[in-house]
Each structure stands twice: as structure tokens, then as C-alpha cells.
Amino acid sequence: MSLDPIQPTTARGAVSRFADALRSDSVGGFLLIGAALVALVWINSPLGAVYENLRAITFGPESLHLNLSMETWAADGLLAVFFFVVGNELKQEFVHGELRNPRRAMLPIVAAICGMIVPASLYAAINITSPDTLQGWGIPMATDIAFAVAILAVVGRGLPPALRTFLLTLAIVDDLGAVIVIAVFYTSGINFLALLAAAVGLVLFWYLQRGKGLAAKLNASALPNWIVYIPLALVIWGLVHESGVHATIAGVAMGLLMRTTKLPGEAYDPSHRVEHVLRPWSAGLALPIFAFFSAGVVFDGVGEVLTDSAALGIIAGLILGKVIGIAGGSWLTTKLTRAELNPSLKWIDIVGMSQLAGIGFTVSLLISELSFADSPEHLAHAKTGVLVASLIATLLASVILGARARHYRRLRHGMSPADTAGD
Numbered sequence: 001m002s003l004d005p006i007q008p009t010t011a012r013g014a015v016s017r018f019a020d021a022l023r024s025d026s027v028g029g030f031l032l033i034g035a036a037l038v039a040l041v042w043i044n045s046p047l048g049a050v051y052e053n054l055r056a057i058t059f060g061p062e063s064l065h066l067n068l069s070m071e072t073w074a075a076d077g078l079l080a081v082f083f084f085v086v087g088n089e090l091k092q093e094f095v096h097g098e099l100r101n102p103r104r105a106m107l108p109i110v111a112a113i114c115g116m117i118v119p120a121s122l123y124a125a126i127n128i129t130s131p132d133t134l135q136g137w138g139i140p141m142a143t144d145i146a147f148a149v150a151i152l153a154v155v156g157r158g159l160p161p162a163l164r165t166f167l168l169t170l171a172i173v174d175d176l177g178a179v180i181v182i183a184v185f186y187t188s189g190i191n192f193l194a195l196l197a198a199a200v201g202l203v204l205f206w207y208l209q210r211g212k213g214l215a216a217k218l219n220a221s222a223l224p225n226w227i228v229y230i231p232l233a234l235v236i237w238g239l240v241h242e243s244g245v246h247a248t249i250a251g252v253a254m255g256l257l258m259r260t261t262k263l264p265g266e267a268y269d270p271s272h273r274v275e276h277v278l279r280p281w282s283a284g285l286a287l288p289i290f291a292f293f294s295a296g297v298v299f300d301g302v303g304e305v306l307t308d309s310a311a312l313g314i315i316a317g318l319i320l321g322k323v324i325g326i327a328g329g330s331w332l333t334t335k336l337t338r339a340e341l342n343p344s345l346k347w348i349d350i351v352g353m354s355q356l357a358g359i360g361f362t363v364s365l366l367i368s369e370l371s372f373a374d375s376p377e378h379l380a381h382a383k384t385g386v387l388v389a390s391l392i393a394t395l396l397a398s399v400i401l402g403a404r405a406r407h408y409r410r411l412r413h414g415m416s417p418a419d420t421a422g423d
Contacts, residue, residue: 019280026157028283029150035288036147036295043296055293065242074293075362078286080237080251082146083175085282087255088275090168095260098165098342106339107330108166111350112173114329115357116141116181119321123313133310133378136371138185139386140317142178142363145171146287147390148356155398158409159349162342167353170326172252178363179246186370191243198239202253205232209259209270246366294362297387298380310378311385318358318389319396326354352400358393360386 021027042051060066060073068076090099099105119140127133148171152164183190208228233254241247258271268276305311327350333339341350364386372379 022280022284023276024153024283026153028287029153031284031288032146032150032291033154035291039292039295040297043298048298051296055296064238066238071293074290075366076241076247077237079146079290079362080248081278081286082282082290083248083251084233084255085275085278086145086149086168086172087252088258088271089255090172091256091258092260092271092275093165093169098162099169103338103340104342105169106337107333107341108169109173110333110339111166111326111330111354112170112177115143115170115322115326115354116174116177118325118329119317122321123317126313126316127309130309132375133308133313136310136313136368136378136382138178138181138367139310139364139371139382140314140321140360140389141174141181142360142367143171143174143322143357144359144361144363144390145175146290147359147361147394150287151356151359151394151397152353152401155402156405158405158412159401160342160344160408162344163349163353166342166345166350167356170353170357174357175252175363176249178367179249182367182370183245186367187244189244194239195243195245198236198243198250201232201236201239202257205229205236205254206257208232209257246363290362294365297365297383299384299387305381305384305388308378308381308385310372311381311388314360314364314382314385315389315392318360318364318386319355319392322358322393323351323354326357327351346404348400349404352397352404355393355400356397358397359390361390364390 039051042048055071056069058067058069060068093099094105120137123140124134124137127136145168148167149164152159152167156163233250236254237247237250240250258274260269260271262269327347330341330350331347334341341347365383368379368382368386372382
């Protein structure tokens, strides 16, 4: 599966240097956060109606059920590119990196599960006497991986790489869990025929990279491989979208199916080659556009929100539930099983990362719309609750992880632990 060859350093021009900058998590993070802030300011300004009309513009083939709004194309389409890059990166970690060790791979997976159960339970406890709002229990379960990774990149420069891997693994499992919850509890039906066809497409996607039979002929032909893989990826994405499952799962699945080892005669394996090509597009285009169209949430009377049990349940779930579930679940897992925390990390790092996982945003907003489709007032309060909780989680995580990043940077410069105790 070859795309354009990776350019050597001596041949880099201005475009290549720009692409290299976009491969940095921090640069992509600033772009995403900036786009989100523009959306928030715009939607809450006198020109908010213009923003609403812009993201409501629809286009696409109606015959394929793809006449979607700009907002949906960004969340289901462009975000799938980001999920592909993340899934591909996780595959590399599972095969060659941090997650090769089952005792370490187990920890973020269990943490993700606990980080879904505890927030949902907190929400349910707060809304147990309110049948009208109890149905929103799934809202605080979600972690917005795009925003969480962006914030980590911006405030966490200097943190051990293992923390980012922990967050990526946790967020992917969290998103898969959220998709299952949506499919089982918030969706009227799943198109299993389309889902089966997508599974067949994924098997073909996996097989074509193996270098045997038809795949060997493809690799040996003069035909550029992207002519085969890009249409196949689009078909798989379209089938997953048609099935009723969130289409970004197609990106995760294809990323996890990437081959990470080189065949004889290959200079680079497909996984690293495609990551090199797609990461700048993901960080520089897909994520900022997604953030711009998804972050436009109207502040709907914060005072009223604080008296609404649905909003309170969301805020408690995302702020407290995520930390208790992820950090507490991780700690208990290390005490009760053979799972272990990476030696480069401390538990305060996991607490900060757990707070970062309280950024629910996109998926939480989606579940809010599914939960309160017939209750505009509760929907408005729920969306404001998601926004408030995500902002608080961002601030708290930034304080903790920023201090930890400074601590680690000082250690790398040779200062003693006593010198960094104040951090």
C-alpha cells in the first residue's frame, strides 16, 4: 500500500516544512482550539444565525442517503480521517510499542470502562427521581478524543509519551463503548446488511495489504495503490454510515487493520507511510473544520442550567465521574490484578489525564440530541451542561498537567526532585 515516498530532508521545500509542522500535536492542537473558539464566539454573537445557516447547508448524493449537512460531514466524514490516524497509531503501539505488554495494555482498557460506568451512575443517581431526564444517562460517558489530545499537546509538552498512549487507548475504547450505547439504547434500528457489507470491505482492506495472491499482484503492478485503497475506504465508510453506526468507527477499524511490518523490497511499511501522508491533512484540515462546525453551542442561561438536574448530572459525571472512574479504576486494577502502570508515569499524571477525559463535547452533544429530541428545554440545558463541564475539565486538567509537564522538563534538565517539589 504505497503512496508518495517519504521525502528526504534535503529535498524539503516550504510545503514539506509546513507539513512537518502540522505533524506536531501542539500545532494541530492550537488550530483545533482556535477553530472551536471562533465557533463559540460566532454562535453567541449577533451573527449567530449566519453560523447556524452555514453549518446547516446540505450537499451530497441523496440516492446514497448522503445528502448531509456541513456539520454532519465534518463530524462523520472528516473526523473519520482523524480516527484512522489514531487507530493506525494504536496499531503501531500494540505491535511494536508500549501496548505490546498486556499488563500495560489492560490498564487503559479497564480505565475506559470504569470511566463510562461511574459518570453514567452519577448522572442516574442525580436524576433517579426525574423520569424526564433520566434517559440522558449516556451523555457524560463520552470522551472527545480530538479535543482531549489537542489540549494534552498544548499544555503537556514534556510529559512522558506513555501518557498520550494511555489517553489514546482509553479514548478509543470509550468511543467504541459510546457507539454501542447509542446503537443499543438510542437508535431505533441498525442496518445489519450494510454493517455486514462493511465488514466484508474491511476484510478485503486487510487482505490487500498482506502481499499474497491478488495483493501481491497489486503491489507489483504499475497501478498506484491509492487508486484501489481510497475508493475502498470510501465504500467502507459509506456502508458504516448507512448501517446507523457512527461512521468514524470505520476510520478506527481501518487504522487498526494497517500492516505495520515491511515486506521484502519495501522501504516503509504501509502504516508509517500512510501516517506520514495523512497526519498533516488530519491536523491541518480535518480537525479544525470539525471543531469549527461542532463547537458552536449557545450559552443558554448558566443560572438556569445549575437548577436543571440533567445539566447537573452531566457536569458531575464529566468532572467527578471521569476522575473517580478512570483514576480510581486504574489504581484498583493495579492492586487486584497483574496490570501495571508504566514506570515513567505517576498517579498524579493519571489524575490529570482523567480530568482531561472529562471533555465530552461532540459525542456527548450527539447523545444529548438523541436523549432529549422531544424536549427542547432539557436539550438546551444539557448542551450547556456539556459545554460548561468540558470547559471546567479543560481548565482543571491544564493546571494539573501543566504543572506535571514543568516538573518533567526540570527533571530532564538535571534538577533534583526537591527542586521540583513546588511544581
